[in-house]
Amino acid sequence: MDRSRDLPSWPHADLSRFCRVGTNDWHVQETGRGPILLCLHGSGASTHSWRDLLPLWARDWRVVAIDLPGQGFTRSTTLRRCGLDQMTEDIARLCATEGWAPAAIVGHSAGAAIALSLSSHLPGPPAVVGINAALGRFEGVASWAFPLLARLLALNPLTSTIFTLGGPNPARARRLIEGTGSRLDAEGLGYYARLIGDRQHVEATLQMMTQWQIDPLIARLPQIESPTLLIAAEGDLAVPPATSDISARRIPGAEVVRLADLGHLAHEEAPDRVAELVTDFLRSVILQPDRTRSDCR
Incomplete structure (x- = not known):
């Protein structure tokens, strides 16, 4: 994407700003006042994934959403x-530089794994909500075939160019999204079409797949101290809902809520339902909401 050209038409562009920390020029969106709620999107997405949730959560929180390195507008x-x-280290450094002390972190898919990893690097520790959290290993032949395929794709300098030929492709976006069990309206599909038409975004997503190592985090789950809620959609074709059940048994005191009739992008399909679940959980576990209040920059 041409950032200067495309950002004005992105959801909540009026909330956007950029800050240079480390090797990243971070795209950040902020709204609301109160304790900080940090939002981390999943692999291949961007801040647009929270477009309907930001105004709902901003009633009670200072909501901060970022694009992961190389993805979206970062x-x-x-x-x-x-x-x-x-990425955990770099986001922790971003939080320290910006003076953010999140009371809670909400992450979707791979963003949920980052949220749990990040929780041990922040004071508090913050509460964590994972939506269709990608906390499982590939099974069987996929355990070597999928990572190998990702590495081969990422090592080929032509892969991202070939994948993005022709620019935004709504039909391709629809196939990808429906392959995860979700159904989005034309507007939602349009944002993903624009992302998968951007070579830099696709390259960063491939590199994330290539470098992703979940086993060390899985081994650390019993040491997680954050109050944790895992929301699992029963129609998720990308991350089996059983993954949340298994992970919750390893995280002390973790809770699981199942959502029927929704897929991997449940928070985009039913933002009101997800917002209410998250708000109720956070109100129940954060007893001193002012402990992370900080001034807006």
Whole structure:
């Protein structure tokens, strides 16, 4: 995407700003007042994934949504730090630089894994909500075939160029989204079509897949101290809902809520339902909401 051209037509562009920290020129959206709620999108998405949730949560929170390195409108000078641990470190550094002390982190899919990893790097620790959290290993032949395929694609300098030929492709976006069990309206599909038509975004997403190592985090789940809620959509074809059940048994005190009739992008399909679940949970576990209040920059 041409950032200067496309940002004005992006959801909540009026809330956007950029800050240079480390190797990233971070795209940040902020709204509301109160304790900080940090939102982390999943692989291949952007802040647009929270477009309907931001105004709902802004009633009670200072909501901060960021684009992951190289994805959306965040630009990086290197794509060698797209793994789980590296992104955790870079987001922790961003929080420290900006003076953010999140009371809670909400993450979708891979963003939920980052949220759990990040929780041990922040004071509090913050509460964590994972929506269709990508906390499982590939099974069987996929355990070697999928990561190998991602590596081969990422190592080929022509892959992102070939994938994005022709620019935004709504039909391709629809196939990708429906393959996860979700159904989005034309507007929602349009945002994903624009993302998958952007070579830099696709390249960063491929590098994230290539560098992703979930096993160390899975091993650390019993040490997670954050109050944790995992929301699992029963129609998710990308991350089986059983993954949340298994993970919750490993995280002390974690809760699981199942959502029927929704897919991997449940928070985009039914933002009101997800917003209410998250708000009720956070109100129940954050007993001193003023502990993370900070001034807006």
